[in-house]
Amino acid sequence: xxxxxxxxxxxxxxxxxxxxxxxxxxxxxxxxxxxxxxxxxxxxxxxxxxxxxxxxxxxxxxxxxxxxxxxxxxxxxxxxxxxxxxxxxxxxxxxxxxxxxxxxxxxxxxxxxxxxxxxxxxxxxxxxxxxxxxxxxxxxxxxxxxxxxxxxxxxxxxxxxxxxxxxxxxxxxxxxxxxxxxxxxxxxxxxxxxxxxxxxxxxxxxxxxxxxxxxxxxxxxxxxxxxxxxxxxxxxxxxxxxxxxxxxxxxxxxxxxxxxxxxxxxxxxxxxxxxxxxxxxxxxxxxxxxxxxxxxxxxxxxxxxxxxxxxxxxxxxxxxxxxxxxxxxxxxxxxxxxxxxxxxxxxxxxxxxxxxxxxxxxxxxxxxxxxxxxxxxxxxxxxxxxxxxxxxxxxxxxxxxxxxxxxxxxxxxxxxxxxxxxxxxxxxxxxxxxxxxxxxxxxxxxxxxxxxxxxxxxxxxxxxxxxxxxxxxxxxxxxxxxxxxxxxxxxxxxxxxxxxxxxxxxxxxxxxxxxxxxxxxxxxxxxxxxxxxxxxxxxxxxxxxxxxxxxx
Numbered sequence: 035x036x037x038x039x040x041x042x043x044x045x046x047x048x049x050x051x052x053x054x055x056x057x058x059x060x061x062x063x064x065x066x067x068x069x070x071x072x073x074x075x076x077x078x079x080x081x082x083x084x085x086x087x088x089x090x091x092x093x094x095x096x097x098x099x100x101x102x103x104x105x106x107x108x109x110x111x112x113x114x115x116x117x118x119x120x121x122x123x124x125x126x127x128x129x130x131x132x133x134x135x136x137x138x139x140x141x142x143x144x145x146x147x148x149x150x151x152x153x154x155x156x157x158x159x160x161x162x163x164x165x166x167x168x169x170x171x172x173x174x175x176x177x178x179x180x181x182x183x184x185x186x187x188x189x190x191x192x193x194x195x196x197x198x199x200x201x202x203x204x205x206x207x208x209x210x211x212x213x214x215x216x217x218x219x220x221x222x223x224x225x226x227x228x229x230x231x232x233x234x235x236x237x238x239x240x241x242x243x244x245x246x247x248x249x250x251x252x253x254x255x256x257x258x259x260x261x262x263x264x265x266x267x268x269x270x271x272x273x274x275x276x277x278x279x280x281x282x283x284x285x286x287x288x289x290x291x292x293x294x295x296x297x298x299x300x301x302x303x304x305x306x307x308x309x310x311x312x313x314x315x316x317x318x319x320x321x322x323x324x325x326x327x328x329x330x331x332x333x334x335x336x337x338x339x340x341x342x343x344x345x346x347x348x349x350x351x352x353x354x355x356x357x358x359x360x361x362x363x364x365x366x367x368x369x370x371x372x373x374x375x376x377x378x379x380x381x382x383x384x385x386x387x388x389x390x391x392x393x394x395x396x397x398x399x400x401x402x403x404x405x406x407x408x409x410x411x412x413x414x415x416x417x418x419x420x421x422x423x424x425x426x427x428x429x430x431x432x433x434x435x436x437x438x439x440x441x442x443x444x445x446x447x448x449x450x451x452x453x454x455x456x457x458x459x460x461x462x463x464x465x466x467x468x469x470x471x472x473x474x475x476x477x478x479x480x481x482x483x484x485x486x487x488x489x490x491x492x493x494x495x496x497x498x499x500x501x502x503x504x505x506x507x508x509x510x511x512x513x514x515x516x517x518x519x520x521x522x523x524x525x526x527x528x529x530x531x532x533x534x535x536x537x538x539x540x541x542x543x544x545x546x547x548x549x550x551x552x553x554x555x556x557x558x559x560x561x562x563x564x565x566x567x568x569x570x571x572x573x574x575x576x577x578x579x580x581x582x583x584x585x586x
Contacts, residue, residue, distance in 0.1 A: 055150035055302045055337070056134045057350060059124045060103050061143050069097045073543050079567070080210070080319025081361075082542045086569040087580050088362045088464045091544050095121045095357055103143050110137065117242075117306035121313060121357040122350070126306040150302040151336045186279050186436070189397050190271075190422040190448055195494040196283050199455040202497070206272075206284030209454040210237065212315035212323045213269050213447070214308060216295035217262030219252040221269060224434035229275040229285065239291035240314065242307040249291045253298075262297045263431035264443065268326050270429035271444050272451035280427065280436045283451025290315060300332045302350075308383075309354035316361045321457060323358065324450040326368045326443035328381030328406075341379050345412045349382035352389075359388030364457070364465045366450040368442035369393040369417040370406035373485065380406045380416050390453075390469050391416045393487055394423020394445040405442055407484045417487035418469070419476050421445040421452075449491075456493055460500055462571070462578045471496045512572060518584035521561035525553075529574065532556065538571045539563070539583065560585065 063069075069076050076096050077085075085092070098120050107125060108115045112133040117126040123145075127134060131154055138144050149155050191197050199205075221227050221236070230236055239249035253262040272282045273289060292314065294307035308325070315323055329351060330339045339349060346352050355365050367389050370381045384391040384406075394402040402424040408416030423445030427436045457468050473479060475496035478489030511528035529535060532553040539548035539560070547563060560583075568583040 052130065053128050054131050054134060054154065056127055056129075057122075057124045057148045057150075057306070058107060058127055058134075058137065059122065059145045059148070060099060061145040063094055063097045063100055063123065065100065066094050066097045070094075070543075077317050078319050079542070081317055082319075082544075083569065083582065084319055084321065084362050086540045086542065086544050087462065089540070089544065090360070090362050095123075096361075099123055099125070100143070103141070106141060107137065110140075113137070116303050117310055119306065119309045119313065119354060121309065121354055124350075126303060153336065187271075187281055187283075187427050190426055191281070191283060193395075193397075193399065193422050193490065194283075194449070194452050195492050196452040196455060198494040199452065199459065199497065202459065204455040204459045206287030206451060206454040206458060209284065209287045209322065209458050210290070210318070210320045211272065211284065211287050211450060211454055212290040212292060212311070212318075212320045213265060213272075214292045214294055214311045214315075214323060214325045215265030215268055215327065216297050217253060217293055218250055218265040218269060218291045219260050219263055220250070220431050220434070221266055221291070222250045224429065224431075226270065226274050226276050226280060226429045226434040230273045230289065233286075235273070235286070235288045237288050237290055237318075239289075239293075240311070241293040242311055243293050243296050249293055251293075260431055262293075262295075264295070264297075264326070265291065265293070266431040267428040267439065268324070268443060268447045271426065271447045272324070272454075274429045276434075276436075280429065283448050284454040287451065287454045290318060290320060295327055301334075302332060302337050305329060305349065305351035305354075305382075308351050312354060312358045312363075312365070316358060316363060320363060322450055322454055323363055323365045324367075324447045325365070325383070326441075326446050328368060328370045328384055330377060330379075330381040339382065341377075342411050344379060344382065344385040344410050346386040346389075346410055346414070349385075352383040352386040355383035355386040355389050359386070359465065362465055364390060364450075364453060364468060366390045366392060366446055366453065368446035369408075371404040371441050371443070372406045373402070373404045378407050380408055380410070384416060385410045387414060388466070390449075390472075391418045391487070392423075392442060392446040392449045393417035393420045393485065394440075394442045395420050395490065396424040397422060399490060401485055402440070402442075404440065405445075405485060408487060409484060415482045415487055417485075418473060419449065419488050420486060420490050421449045423448075452491075452493055456496065459497060462580045463500070471500055475499065512579055514570065514581055514583070517581075518586045519560065520586050522557055522559050523583070525556045525558070525572070527556070534574050536573045538573070540569045540571070542567055542569075 113129045241249050255261050272284050274282045275285050292311040294311050367384045369391050394405040423442050424440050425438045426444040428439050430437050472491045473488045476489040476491045482488045513526045514523045535553045536551040565585050570581045570583050572579045
C-alpha cells in the first residue's frame with residue numbers, strides 16, 4: 035500500500051493538471067448595432083453583393099465577437115486562447131478542467147462552456163460510443179497511387195458533362211473558390227499552375243495552423259518527403275492546366291488557399307480553425323468552399339465522435355458549416371473514405387444539412403468501395419451526389435506531372451469546379467437552388483441509396499432544365515443604360531410584353547429600396563435614391579437577372 039499511494043497520487047495529479055480543449059460561448063455582442071449599421075466593417079463589397087443577390091439579410095452572426103470579452107479570457111492566467119468564431123460567438127481555449135470551469139463564475143458574459151471531451155460536460159448531448167459506430171484512428175489522406183500513366187482529365191470531366199459547360203464558355207471565370215486543406219506546397223512554382231498564377235487567379239490565403247501568411251509552406255517527414263501536399267493535389271483537379279494534357283474543372287476560377295489541417299496532429303482545434311477559415315472566406319466574398327477533410331477520430335480517443343454525432347448539429351465544424359451555407363456560399367465537402375472500414379459512415383462536416391456532400395465512383399461510374407456511406411444519423415440522404423474519385427488524375431506536388439490517385443478528397447474538388455462553372459452560367463440563382471438543380475439532374479434522383487446518394491449529376495441536363503433557348507435570350511438580351519446613372523435609367527430588352535417584367539432594387543445591406551411590378555415603361559425613375567451602389571433584380575416568371583447599379 036505504501037508503494038501504491040504515491041502512484042495513485044501521481045495519476046490524480048495528472049488528471050488535475052491535464053490540459054483540456056473547450057469552447058467558451060458568449061451571451062451577446064454588445065456592439066452589434068454599430069457593426070450592422072456599417073456592414074463594410076464586417077464584410078467586403080463582394081460579400082455584400084453575394085448577400086444582396088440572394089436576398090440574405092445581415093444578422094448578429096456576422097458581427098465580430100466582443101473584443102473586451104476575448105481579451106479578458108486571453109489575459110486569464112492558465113488559459114490559452116487558440117481560435118475564435120463570430121458565427122458561433124465562441125472561442126477555443128486550452129487549460130485544466132478546473133481552470134476552464136472557473137471562468138463561468140468569474141465572467142458573467144459567458145453563456146456556456148463545452149469541453150471537447152464530452153465526458154467532462156455536465157449535460158452532454160452525445161451518446162455513449164459502441165464498437166459498431168465508433169471509428170478507429172485513420173489517415174484521412176490515404177490514397178492508392180497507380181504507376182504513372184501519362185494521360186489527361188477527359189473521363190473525370192466528361193462524366194459530369196463539365197465539358198459541355200466549358201464549350202458554352204463557362205469555365206469558372208469570375209467565380210471565387212476557397213480551398214480549405216492541409217497545404218499547397220509548390221503551387222507557387224510548378225509549371226502546371228503557371229496559368230492561374232500568371233492570370234492572378236490566386237487571390238491570397240492564410241495558414242491558420244501556424245498563424246502565418248505562408249500558405250505554400252512545405253512540411254516534411256524524416257525522409258524529407260513533403261507530407262502536407264494534399265491541398266496541392268486537391269487544387270490541381272480544379273485549377274491545374276497543361277495544354278493538351280491536364281485541365282481542371284474550373285480553370286478560369288479565382289482561388290483563396292487556406293490551411294487548417296495540422297498534418298502532424300489530429301486535434302479538436304482543427305475544427306475551430308476550419309470555421310475561422312470559412313468565416314474569412316465569407317467576408318472576402320467567396321462563392322464556393324471546397325473541403326476534402328472530415329472529422330470523427332482524434333489522436334486522443336476521448337475526443338472521438340460516434341455515428342450518433344453525425345446529425346449535422348453536434349460537431350463544432352458542422353454547426354459552423356451550416357452557418358456558412360446560410361450566408362449564401364456553397365460548401366462542397368468530401369463524404370470520406372470509410373466505406374470499407376469499421377466506421378463506414380460520412381464524417382463531419384459532411385453531415386451538415388446544407389453542405390453539398392460528394393461521394394466517389396470509378397471511371398466506369400461504379401461506386402468506389404472506399405466511398406463513405408450515409409445517411410446521417412437523423413436519416414437524411416448523404417452523400418448528395420457523386421463524381422469520379424477512383425483512378426482520378428491529379429498533379430504531383432513534386433513534378434507537376436499527372437498521376438492517378440484515389441479518394442473522395444478528389445471527387446469533391448472536381449465537383450466544386452463544375453459547380454463554379456454552372457453557377458457562372460446562372461448567377462441569379464441562390465446557393466440552395468444551384469444545389470437542388472444539380473441533385474435533380476442526377477441519375478438516381480428518384481431512387482437515392484445509402485452510398486450513391488442521388489447519384490452522378492449531368493450538368494448538360496441541369497443547364498437545359500434551368501434555361502431553355504427562350505430563357506437564354508431573356509438573360510442575354512436584357513441590360514440597362516446608362517450605368518452609372520443620374521436620375522433615370524432605361525431597360526434594353528428584347529421582350530415586347532413589359533407587363534411580364536418586374537424589378538426590385540436593393541441597397542448594399544440587402545434592404546429593398548424600390549420595387550415596380552408589371553412595368554409600363556422602359557424608363558425607370560430613381561431620382562429619390564441617394565448616391566451609392568445598388569443591386570437591380572429584373573424578373574420574368576421564374577427567371578431573374580441581377581445587375582449592379584451605380585447611382586451618381
